Amino acid sequence: MQSGSGNSISSSTREKKRNVRSGRAIASTASPSTIRDINRSILLSLIRLHQPISRAKLAVMTGMFRSSISDIVKELVDARLLIEKRAKPEGRGRVPVMLSLNDRGFEVIGVSMRFDETTVTAAGLTGRLGERLSFRTPDAPVEFVAQVAAAAAALTSGSGRRRSRSIQQIGVSVPGLVDANSGRLRWGTRIPAYSDFDLAAALGTAIGAPVAVDNDANLAALAEVTIASSEHDLVRDFVFLDLGPEGVGGGMVLNGELYRGHDATLAAEFGHMVIEADGLQCPCGRKGCWERYVSDRATLRRYSELSGVPAGSYSQFLKAAIEGDQLAQSCLETTARYIAIGLLNIAFAINPAAIVVSGRIRDAWQTVSPLVEAAFGATRLSLPVRKSRLTSEELFLQGAILLALNRAFSKPNVGLHATVPART
Ligand SMILES: [Zn+2]
Secondary structure: OOOOOOOOOOOOHHHHHHHHOOOOOOEEOOOOOHHHHHHHHHHHHHHHHHOOEEHHHHHHHHOOHHHHHHHHHHHHHHHOOOEEEOOOOOOOOOEEEEEEEEEOOOEEEEEEOOOOOOEEEEEEOOOOOEEEEEEEEOHHHHHHHHHHHHHHHHHHHHHHHOOOOOEEEEEEEEEEEOOOOOOOEEEOOHHHHHHHHHHHHHHHHHHOOEEEEHHHHHHHHHHHHHHHHHHOOOOOOOEEEEEOOOEEEEEEEEOOOEHHHHHOOOOOOOHHHOOOOOOOOOOOEEEEHHHHHHHHHHHHHHHHHHHOOOOOOOHHHHHHHHOOHHHHHHHHHHHHHHHHHHHHHHHHHHHHOOOEEEEEEHHHHHHHHHHHHHHHHHHOOOOEEEEEOOHHHHHHHHHHHHHHHHHHOOOOOOEOOOOOOOOO
């Protein structure tokens, strides 16, 4: 359900959208119903964070009139987004009716595409991940679409709890550049056949539901900030980094919203900030990019150069470092020093409230963290740097589900539109 206009988009809204798309309108203005739509989104988000919660508590939290809250809650109950349950009686007072999200009121599919394997899962409005199905990521995007559609059908049609459900939205996490407005892929270094593939359109046709696509690290940032807020750790501005096997993915949340860059294709690609002039060659075409010094492969290369033997797997390397292998520890410390250089650059540029680091290096965080803290201590910057709450793979999948759920929780988009100069 699209917040702002519900399931039925009025003809004036449709005309407004057409004008915005054609470039005739430069703003989305507030209509009399906009305030109600914004409040509806705020209430739904508060219920998500504090469920089960009473109308009276919502009134205290928001300062809204009880009658306004009751009107909006009725609308949400009618739309099957909320369920009401009477609380246990305590003493003589009136027993309040508690509100919770209706997990079965909005059914979504989340897809996490990795270079080697793709995982598909289903979830309801609470975002709790259900059963998962995985398959090897095919070389051809058409085959990918067919396999995702088959997995989605298997997850939503079955017996018992899995009885036939209608999918209302699909969210896809992809490891590469993507136009998040259209859902068209741009490029991914290890999935060349997917370049310029209109994934949202193809998957939408195959499954018969709207599709949103975004970069994996962006979605991991969204997942991390959402999980943090559900634990009452509300951070409005933070940077997420996935120190991966080959490169570094980044996602940035500013003022509580994912920042996607002016054209929704590229932002927070901190892995490609140059930290060494004439340094190591990077696939992006430049030399000395940060990811060439902090990825798992970079650390393994350092180890094998110094030891004179092939390094084996990154898991074996980390195990050796944790168990006291001095050469492995020294290589990990060098990586930690390079990590600190990048983190300080980000801190000076963005000044976020926190930086969250994910990737397999989380397993050796007790070695990495003191070196990073020492580097921060040498500056006047004070900024918490911590490891992510979940592994990157879990965050990508959770992020895909949250992307799909965005439609249910989103606020109306009002304000002036930027005019984007045409590319030549
Ligand atoms: Zn680069």
